[in-house]
Amino acid sequence: MLLCYVDTMGQCESDQAKLLDFMASPEAYDPAPARVERVETHASVVFLAGQRAYKVKRAVRYPFLDFSTLELRRAACLNELAINRRTAPHLYLEVVPVTISDDGKFHLNGKGKVVEWVLAMRRFEQAGLYDRMAEEGRLPLSAIPQLAATIAAFHRSADRLLAPEQSVAALHAVLKDNAAAIAAKGSDLSLVALAAVNRQSRESLAALEPLLKARALGGYVRHCHGDLHLRNIVDIDGSPVLFDAIEFDDAIATVDVLYDLAFLLMDLGARGLPAHANLVLNAYLDAYGGTGNLIGLKALPLFLSVRAMIRAKVELLRAGLTPGPAQNEARHRAATYVLLAREYLAARRPRLVAIGGLSGSGKSSVAQALAPPLGPFPGAVQVRSDLERKRLFGLSADHQLPEQAYAAEVSDVVYRICRKRALMVLEGGQAVIVDGVHAKAEEREAIAACAARAGVEFTGLWLEAPPETMRGRIAGRRGDISDATPAVLDQQLAYDLGPQSFAVVDANRPLDQVVASCLGLIGEAKSG
Secondary structure, three states: OOOOOOOOOOOEEEEHHHHHHHHOHHHHHOOOOOOOEEEOOEEEEEEEEEEEEEEEEEOEOOOOOOOOOOOOOOOHHEEEHHHHOOOOOOOOEEEEOOOOOOOOOOOOOOOOOOEEEEEEEEEHHHHHEEEHHHHHOOOHHHHHHHHHHHHHHHHHHHOEEOOOOHHHHHHOOOOOHHHHHHHHHHOOOOOHHHHHHHHHHHHHHHHHHHHHHHHHHOOOOOEEEOOHHHHHHHEEEEEEEEOOOOOHHHHHEEEEHHHHHHHHHHHHHHHHOOOHHHHHHHHHHHHHHHOOHHHHHHHHHHHHHHHHHHHHHHHHHHHHHOOOHHHHHHHHHHHHHHHHHHHOOOOOOOOOEEEEEOOOOOOHHHHHHHOOOOOOOOEEEEEEEHHHHHHHHOOOOOOOOHHHHHHHHHHHHHHHHHHHHHHHHHOOOEEEEOOOOOHHHHHHHHHHHHHHHOOOEEEEEEOOOHHHHHHHHHOOHHHHOOOOOOOHHHHHOOOOOOOOOEEEOOOOEEEEEEHHHHHHHHHHHOOO
């Protein structure tokens, strides 16, 4: 590891530690702030001074990153400025030099010989960082749909990679680098777990190559963020902002969109926030649209595992920079991530759950609560008839459908679409919950037949509540995707439901009690 300045001729010019000390001094800035905060990572040091933040690249060389020369650091700063302006143009301002004068003093954006390049950013409140909100229990589920929609919009607009072989080769390189880096620095980690992860990752990638190449050709491999975890997302004025994308190698960030998303999912799961992770996945799939990502879910266990191993590697690098108790804590986190990576690769069977019931019975609320623990992490994908009906008519979730959209023949098409999407999710290896009225016996029979066709466990749940309870819930809805009104419920109450093959659940109770009953029925079906 290089800890000195190196010019293009390879000669050390000054000790980088001295410049970092200079950047930590209020006198380095004009106007001078009252204090300067210093935030360090394995690759950079950020100085928070007044209304701005200044990022210095460490003069280091890793197998996956090379900042060992002044020119390489300048190029990385310029690239970081450009790529992060895609998502945070108001945060990323300019690249400025640090110079040294004849008297040996450093100057920020001054005259003299350039000895460093610094990325200047507009400072934001650290309390708005998503990782800090998560640590402090302040990250609300209500913020997740907007975050997922922001990521989906960014992914759809990002540049595509058209050469499918490159995306697969890049993943092979990541697996190799992870294994080598962790083996070199993680002597106290579980050799059994490491061997299992390395072997299963290689086997999984080999099996997934045709799918991954097809996804590259289909436009699902793009120049993404590359480092999309909670620490690189901040709330600014009530909106999520993605920042600190990978700048040192565009190839590392040109990845499958689900691989990019997997870092966020893994981070949420590792922090004990499975409901947040499940909602991210579902809201992202809804916002991205199409069906390609449903089948692409087959690669998600590998993507999650690779992201966990990357985090283990980073923790080991951090351990090398932080002596004492902090070093031991970092190594412990690395070991935890390795075990998590192995867990993601463990085979788990998906299952299909169908939730039926009249409008206002609580189907969507129950589905969202049931989804996180079902099947492989991050839980079940929700397929909602209300959403599919609006997609069929080309409307967004917040637009009301015309009356003809609820004709019987339209409903038949909507339920066929729901079943088709459910089969795609099951083919992708994830559990799925289909949320729809399912008022007809043949609709209930058809969704059960989907599970049989896919060879997975099936549980049908029928939520039942008194009419006055359902009317009250409908009247109290705000911003709900459903267009149901009390008048619609009155029509449904006149339906002939026919033979009931779903398990009937009393939904006239608090949500947690209804969910507990449903989980009990799902568990009984599984054990039976």
